[in-house]
Amino acid sequence: xxxxxxxxxxxxxxxxxxxxxxxxxxxxxxxxxxxxxxxxxxxxxxxxxxxxxxxxxxxxxxxxxxxxxxxxxxxxxxxxxxxxxxxxxxxxxxxxxxxxxxxxxxxx
Numbered sequence: 001x002x003x004x005x006x007x008x009x010x011x012x013x014x015x016x017x018x019x020x021x022x023x024x025x026x027x028x029x030x031x032x033x034x035x036x037x038x039x040x041x042x043x044x045x046x047x048x049x050x051x052x053x054x055x056x057x058x059x060x061x062x063x064x065x066x067x068x069x070x071x072x073x074x075x076x077x078x079x080x081x082x083x084x085x086x087x088x089x090x091x092x093x094x095x096x097x098x099x100x101x102x103x104x105x106x107x108x
Contacts, residue, residue, distance in 0.1 A: 013103060014101075017101045020094070027089055027093060028094065029090075031087035032087070038071070038080065039082065041071050045071065047067040048064075048067045053067070060084055068080060
């Protein structure tokens with residue numbers, strides 16, 4: 001039988017940090033792509049200008065919700081709704097990975 005080798009604490013932190021960084025990056029890119037798919041239609045329809053729509057990437061507001069609700073029903077991918085939760089979760093994972101990386105013995 002093969003013995004399982006256990007990782008040391010620093011190896012585990014390094015693996016966890018790398019995994020959190022990759023997952024957080026994927027979530028962040030996905031959130032920004034999702035935001036762009038929704039709000040390019042909002043900007044194209046002149047419901048919001050670009051600076052106001054950029055604010056909707058990270059914050060949900062009544063103005064953002066109203067602009068999304070006014071989107072036409074013929075969106076190419078049938079996407080009419082965006083939530084900034086995925087963006088914030090991705091950022092939390094990225095910051096967590098940076099914190100874990102800073103706590104590793106190699107960083108000292």
